Amino acid sequence: MTTTVGTENQMNDLLGNLLKLEHDAIAAYEATIERLDDAESKAQIESFRQDHNKHVAELESHAAKHGVDVPKEGDMKQYLTTGKVALAELAGDQTILKAMKTNEDDTVQAYEQALSNSLSEGELRATFEKALADEKRHRSWMESKAA
Numbered sequence: 001m002t003t004t005v006g007t008e009n010q011m012n013d014l015l016g017n018l019l020k021l022e023h024d025a026i027a028a029y030e031a032t033i034e035r036l037d038d039a040e041s042k043a044q045i046e047s048f049r050q051d052h053n054k055h056v057a058e059l060e061s062h063a064a065k066h067g068v069d070v071p072k073e074g075d076m077k078q079y080l081t082t083g084k085v086a087l088a089e090l091a092g093d094q095t096i097l098k099a100m101k102t103n104e105d106d107t108v109q110a111y112e113q114a115l116s117n118s119l120s121e122g123e124l125r126a127t128f129e130k131a132l133a134d135e136k137r138h139r140s141w142m143e144s145k146a147a
């Protein structure tokens with residue numbers, strides 16, 4: 001799936017959709033932590049989940065500055081290729097982490113698109129750049145584990 005998150009024309013849609021994507025991602029991380037067997041992988045995923053919590057906090061503070069309403073949960077349609085519902089059907093660490101890698105593809109793409117968005121400037125760019133670097137780091141780890 002290719003995501004359109006990050007390509008919005010209005011600040012409320014841009015920040016709102018990124019927040020929904022982050023909430024979907026956090027829900028997927030929670031489903032993953034529940035289903036993984038390997039303790040080390042669980043701990044790593046937990047630390048990635050904390051990165052996402054920071055992304056939410058930063059996006060919310062930009063939303064407050066721009067007077068944008070913040071979605072407190074994900075989207076019913078699910079913005080991710082392999083959301084929490086699909087993840088709940090999977091078994092085996094390698095299979096689960098391979099599925100999670102598809103979600104990192106989505107978050108990487110969303111932040112790349114957000115960075116090319118003309119609405120993105122100043123402090124917003126700094127937030128997007130940091131989040132993009134985190135998502136790329138998450139994806140590399142998933143790739144190394146799922147290979």
Ligand SMILES: [Fe+2]
Nearest residue numbers: 022051052055
């Ligand atoms: Fe994130």
Ligand SMILES: [Fe+2]
Nearest residue numbers: 104107135138
């Ligand atoms: Fe991530």
